[in-house]
Amino acid sequence: MLSQKRKQFLIFFVPSVLLLLLTVVYPLLYSLVMSFTSSSLKIKGMGSFIGFDNYIRVFKDAYFLKSAWTTVIFTVIVVTLEFLFGLIVAILLNRITYGKKVFFTIIIVPMLITPVAVGLIWRLLLHPDLGIINYMLSLVGIEGQAWLGDAKWAMITVVLVDIWHQVPFMILLLLAGLVSLPVEPYEAAEIDGANRLQTFWNVTLPLMKATIVVAVLFRVITAFKTYDLIYVLTKGGPGTTTEVISYHIYKQAYTFLDTGYASALSYVLLLVVLMLSAVFVKVSRGKA
Amino acid sequence: MKKWLCSVVAIVMTVTLLSACGSGNKEEAGGSASSGSGKKQLNILMESVPDTDIVKKEIAKFTKETGIAVNIEAVNYSAMHEKLVPQLVNSSSSYDLIVVDNYWVGEFTSAGWLEPLDTFIQRDKFDTSVYLKSMFDMVGQVDGTTYMLPFYNYAMSLIYRKDVFEDADLKSKYQAEFGREMKIPDTLEEYVNISKFITKQKGDKMYGSVMMGLRPDPISVEWLNYLYSSGGDIYGKDGKPVINNESGIKALDLYIDNMNNAAPKGSAGFGFDEAFNVFAQGNAASFITYNWMLAKLNNESESKVAGKVDIASVPGGTSLNGGWGWAIPKNAEDKEASWKFLKWIESFDIAKDRALQGGSPTRKDVFADDDVLGQYQYYVKVQKVIDESRMIPIISEAPQLIEILGRELSEAVSGGKTSKDALDTVAKEVQDLK
Numbered sequence: 001m002l003s004q005k006r007k008q009f010l011i012f013f014v015p016s017v018l019l020l021l022l023t024v025v026y027p028l029l030y031s032l033v034m035s036f037t038s039s040s041l042k043i044k045g046m047g048s049f050i051g052f053d054n055y056i057r058v059f060k061d062a063y064f065l066k067s068a069w070t071t072v073i074f075t076v077i078v079v080t081l082e083f084l085f086g087l088i089v090a091i092l093l094n095r096i097t098y099g100k101k102v103f104f105t106i107i108i109v110p111m112l113i114t115p116v117a118v119g120l121i122w123r124l125l126l127h128p129d130l131g132i133i134n135y136m137l138s139l140v141g142i143e144g145q146a147w148l149g150d151a152k153w154a155m156i157t158v159v160l161v162d163i164w165h166q167v168p169f170m171i172l173l174l175l176a177g178l179v180s181l182p183v184e185p186y187e188a189a190e191i192d193g194a195n196r197l198q199t200f201w202n203v204t205l206p207l208m209k210a211t212i213v214v215a216v217l218f219r220v221i222t223a224f225k226t227y228d229l230i231y232v233l234t235k236g237g238p239g240t241t242t243e244v245i246s247y248h249i250y251k252q253a254y255t256f257l258d259t260g261y262a263s264a265l266s267y268v269l270l271l272v273v274l275m276l277s278a279v280f281v282k283v284s285r286g287k288a
Numbered sequence: 289m290k291k292w293l294c295s296v297v298a299i300v301m302t303v304t305l306l307s308a309c310g311s312g313n314k315e316e317a318g319g320s321a322s323s324g325s326g327k328k329q330l331n332i333l334m335e336s337v338p339d340t341d342i343v344k345k346e347i348a349k350f351t352k353e354t355g356i357a358v359n360i361e362a363v364n365y366s367a368m369h370e371k372l373v374p375q376l377v378n379s380s381s382s383y384d385l386i387v388v389d390n391y392w393v394g395e396f397t398s399a400g401w402l403e404p405l406d407t408f409i410q411r412d413k414f415d416t417s418v419y420l421k422s423m424f425d426m427v428g429q430v431d432g433t434t435y436m437l438p439f440y441n442y443a444m445s446l447i448y449r450k451d452v453f454e455d456a457d458l459k460s461k462y463q464a465e466f467g468r469e470m471k472i473p474d475t476l477e478e479y480v481n482i483s484k485f486i487t488k489q490k491g492d493k494m495y496g497s498v499m500m501g502l503r504p505d506p507i508s509v510e511w512l513n514y515l516y517s518s519g520g521d522i523y524g525k526d527g528k529p530v531i532n533n534e535s536g537i538k539a540l541d542l543y544i545d546n547m548n549n550a551a552p553k554g555s556a557g558f559g560f561d562e563a564f565n566v567f568a569q570g571n572a573a574s575f576i577t578y579n580w581m582l583a584k585l586n587n588e589s590e591s592k593v594a595g596k597v598d599i600a601s602v603p604g605g606t607s608l609n610g611g612w613g614w615a616i617p618k619n620a621e622d623k624e625a626s627w628k629f630l631k632w633i634e635s636f637d638i639a640k641d642r643a644l645q646g647g648s649p650t651r652k653d654v655f656a657d658d659d660v661l662g663q664y665q666y667y668v669k670v671q672k673v674i675d676e677s678r679m680i681p682i683i684s685e686a687p688q689l690i691e692i693l694g695r696e697l698s699e700a701v702s703g704g705k706t707s708k709d710a711l712d713t714v715a716k717e718v719q720d721l722k
Contacts, residue, residue: 041373041374041377042373042377042395042399043377044377127554127562127565128552128553128554129492129552129553129554129566129571130562130565130566130569130571144553145553145554146553146554146556146557147554147557148557149501149553149554149555149556149557149558150553150554150556150557150702151556151702151703151704154557234502234503234557235502235503235504236503236695237501237502237503237556237557237695237698237702238501238503238556238557238698238699238701238702238704239695239698239699239701239702239703239705240695240698240699240704241702241704251691254369254370255504255687255691256688256691257373
């Protein structure tokens, strides 16, 4: 006879583990094996085992190294700006009493749009000749830019679009953190005569630390993997100014059909993301 | 307070998850339709373009004649290659017929993914000599074996605004400044000169030409017109890259000059749609593009410049040829049924009917047909364009070639490299491809 607990375990736990094994663990292992082979979409089966050749090639690939650097810059800029902007908006939203839900609903909308749609919409808006953005700018006497067609502006433009799309995520997480803060420390701070800035610095931030680490970590990981936006907006151009790692990997797999090498690249990316996560977790546990 | 936030988070997460699932399922839907023996339904993967829509209108007739239903899955170009390759590698394919872009031909045939059609052709006495030679050499036979029947052409050409090139004011000013008549140019130098002149005269109301500089395909295919028309080529006769010789560098310098000094700001980031829209809105005087765009641009529901547009050869005379071919995958289930449809859709009557509805012909007899010519007088010019055009070399790494070329051209246009450096890099990297 199965106990009630056992039954629950079987019904809820086993299917989800099976599903995870099938959709996450299996592809992960498969691509790990693949990264040590000369596998290609052009040949049947796995290709031959070639040891660490793919991994050695990764660090000799000048385009990969450049795209890695571009990705780092992109990630640092978008996460910093999105965090600052998200925090400010979250604090403002936390303070107002009327219309909070209305603001919140409006702000959350971009997050519900898929990245490809976001890219396509912004491509239309940013069209230098026919788009509405340059038209609006011309109304107030500012000369429009070529945006995605200008090597100097392309990265900035992609960053702006990404901020538009991803800030709601930051706001959502940070606001959730703010709402759940205890009231007592604030009362204590008030009694001790702390001003607003001091309260923010010494009470809010330390209490929010865990939330902030999670929010920033999530964004760093997703920003590192950014692919759809680049694919739709610039295809890595002009030149190679916006070519990020994920797009580079995509091309190795689907243009050059070199799935073995692409798997190796993916694993390097995965390692970097894992290391970043470890650092973040350490930081959050450090002094909290 | 906390509750509503919680529920919002929950809803957001669910919606995101569901939308992801939704898009995932759609991908799968196409494949599973075929089952059972004695094919009652043919599945075809095609690109969502006007010629495909025309084929869709014809298939009811085929089903009526033969009792075989035809299911066409039309997808965007960018999704086609990655959808096709895994299907072709498998032991069986869910597609009974496919259409092959000319720059996949080398890859598909050298991998042995396409069924040779010669035995079908001989048995049923299907005449392949009716096809334009440049089309049949590109999306018909490879090294003497027929793998495809040419479906439609998309050779590139110069599409221009008649009213701008005939504008008396512009013409007299041009005469005064350069001492020669402003007319449809014969050389690229003259083309770029006129193009810059129009932009200088008209400012942002009318650009001399609109261009598409997005990586990788738009910029590559556009620039190859410049390369071929300057007398250059990608590989020389001995198979070594010659793309970085004098003609190549001249072609790229002219291209950059036109991009920076005549085309609309931001052209370096334009894909096909953005460039097309500028022209269709009436803001550009010329556009090097696919010849079948003329019909679209002269259609009032799609363009503001309907009736003012005409077609000519690309200045310099040699444009980039392009086309699609019908092919039967080697792993198709019932090749006899596939061939039945292929033979039917490419027969003179159906090919003519498709042409009359605006399809781009590949057969000489359709081009020469009185009804077709009566409706589309400019097909005389189109046939000349196709005859004199040149294709992307048939090598199995053509998609990679386009990727490399696109990246380096974009580098040169955006000022990251000089023309020579960019083309030297292309030459070095494409040498390893062949």
